[in-house]
Amino acid sequence: xxxxxxxxxxxxxxxxxxxxxxxxxxxxxxxxxxxxxxxxxxxxxxxxxxxxxxxxxxxxxxxxxxxxxxxxxxxxxxxxxxxxxxxxxxxxxxxxxxxxxxxxxxxxxxxxxxxxxxxxxxxxxxxxxxxxxxxxxxxxxxxxxxxxxxxxxxxxxxxxxxxxxxxxxxxxxxxxxxxxxxxxxxxxxxxxxxxxxxxxxxxxxxxxxxxxxxxxxxxxxxxxxxxxxxxxxxxxxxxxxxxxxxxxxxxxxxxxxxxxxxxxxxxxxxxxxxxxxxxxxxxxxxxxxxxxxxxxxxxxxxxxxxxxxxxxxxxxxxxxxxxxxxxxxxxxxxxxxxxxxxxxxxxxxxxxxxxxxxxxxxxxxxxxxxxxxxxxxxxxxxxxxxxxxxxxxxxxxxxxxxxxxxxxxxxxxxxxxxxxxxxxxxxxxxxxxxxxxxxxxxxx
Numbered sequence: 001x002x003x004x005x006x007x008x009x010x011x012x013x014x015x016x017x018x019x020x021x022x023x024x025x026x027x028x029x030x031x032x033x034x035x036x037x038x039x040x041x042x043x044x045x046x047x048x049x050x051x052x053x054x055x056x057x058x059x060x061x062x063x064x065x066x067x068x069x070x071x072x073x074x075x076x077x078x079x080x081x082x083x084x085x086x087x088x089x090x091x092x093x094x095x096x097x098x099x100x101x102x103x104x105x106x107x108x109x110x111x112x113x114x115x116x117x118x119x120x121x122x123x124x125x126x127x128x129x130x131x132x133x134x135x136x137x138x139x140x141x142x143x144x145x146x147x148x149x150x151x152x153x154x155x156x157x158x159x160x161x162x163x164x165x166x167x168x169x170x171x172x173x174x175x176x177x178x179x180x181x182x183x184x185x186x187x188x189x190x191x192x193x194x195x196x197x198x199x200x201x202x203x204x205x206x207x208x209x210x211x212x213x214x215x216x217x218x219x220x221x222x223x224x225x226x227x228x229x230x231x232x233x234x235x236x237x238x239x240x241x242x243x244x245x246x247x248x249x250x251x252x253x254x255x256x257x258x259x260x261x262x263x264x265x266x267x268x269x270x271x272x273x274x275x276x277x278x279x280x281x282x283x284x285x286x287x288x289x290x291x292x293x294x295x296x297x298x299x300x301x302x303x304x305x306x307x308x309x310x311x312x313x314x315x316x317x318x319x320x321x322x323x324x325x326x327x328x329x330x331x332x333x334x335x336x337x338x339x340x341x342x343x344x345x346x347x348x349x350x351x352x353x354x355x356x357x358x359x360x361x362x363x364x365x366x367x368x369x370x371x372x373x374x375x376x377x378x379x380x381x382x383x384x385x386x387x388x389x390x391x392x393x394x395x396x397x398x399x400x401x402x403x404x405x406x407x408x409x410x411x412x413x414x415x416x417x418x419x420x421x422x423x424x425x426x427x428x429x430x431x432x433x434x435x436x437x438x439x440x441x442x443x444x
């Protein structure tokens with residue numbers, strides 16, 4: 001006995017509808033308490049004698065792909081359309097992740113990016129791969145989904161609202177394209193929340209394709225997508241378009257692996273420096289658990305401050321929370337690049353993403369060029385986050401007195417900021433000294 005997802009929208013008049021699957025041709029098996037197991041599907045008994053050709057045709061029809069049936073992995077460039085090396089490498093990673101997800105779907109796969117970046121081709125390729133493997137998949141854009149739901153309230157609708165909504169909610173494999181393109185009415189938000197909450201709770205394989213950056217989606221939607229134990233999140237497009245997503249871009253490969261667990265406390269240091277580094281570690285860990293106000297780490301290059309800042313971000317990601325790590329000189333370069341006629345992202349979009357990030361790490365503060373324009377942009381970020389009391393981590397090789405006056409006064413506010421000077425020397429120099437000491441002891 002099973003429960004059906006009522007998948008078929010159209011059925012030949014001459015075909016008798018199966019009373020078990022109601023034409024869907026598959027069912028969710030029942031668990032021992034008598035509840036359907038939405039995480040699995042099995043063929044209905046009515047399809048046991050169905051030919052491969054007929055089964056393939058039925059799956060294609062159910063998929064709702066239409067003309068997208070022509071888009072496969074075979075005719076998709078694995079490196080995408082961007083000319084930027086980092087962007088090509090990122091697209092290749094997403095391409096491989098999409099192929100793997102199509103073969104063995106677990107959890108959710110989330111792909112964000114601007115129009116024309118290749119994300120819909122990736123989604124359609126996943127759907128077509130599932131069909132090739134004789135597994136059902138249902139594709140629909142978010143605006144179309146909401147339009148169909150509205151139309152289903154009409155008494156003359158071919159499929160009642162409840163039946164259509166249940167079909168989508170319980171689809172064994174759902175691809176929801178163009179998230180962010182829909183009208184954000186309270187009703188639309190409620191329907192999407194109900195749909196995603198059901199699929200999230202029942203752990204149904206889902207691909208979500210978003211036009212909007214993840215951080216711009218509704219809070220309840222974003223909180224689910226940022227659960228890294230359940231969701232794989234990728235942002236594709238040019239470097240300027242992907243750098244301000246709430247996940248590690250490929251050029252942050254080192255920071256991606258900087259955690260509290262692998263932080264080197266450098267036991268060979270003198271006791272005062274060891275204790276100081278231990279205090280910095282504990283301060284960062286407590287901040288990661290509950291980010292509030294500002295935390296500022298100052299010290300020489302290589303003292304460990306960037307590792308601790310990145311560890312905070314990785315800790316938040318592991319909890320499924322949002323955080324944004326940027327290197328200040330790079331941020332200013334990207335802001336300047338948005339003024340180019342060829343830029344595919346607006347200045348306002350880049351700037352607002354940084355200004356309003358829920359948790360922001362500003363790495364290498366003070367290393368930027370001290371032009372009036374650069375000073376003004378950084379002051380605007382600092383002043384906005386100061387007034388809004390947004391959680392911020394800053395690393396710098398400068399003393400606070402060496403920073404621009406308006407910025408320094410805000411960073412020095414003890415009511416908001418905790419500033420900590422790391423006494424440890426550059427770990428590279430420290431290693432050189434340590435190796436020399438080992439050699440000397442061996443000679444002795």
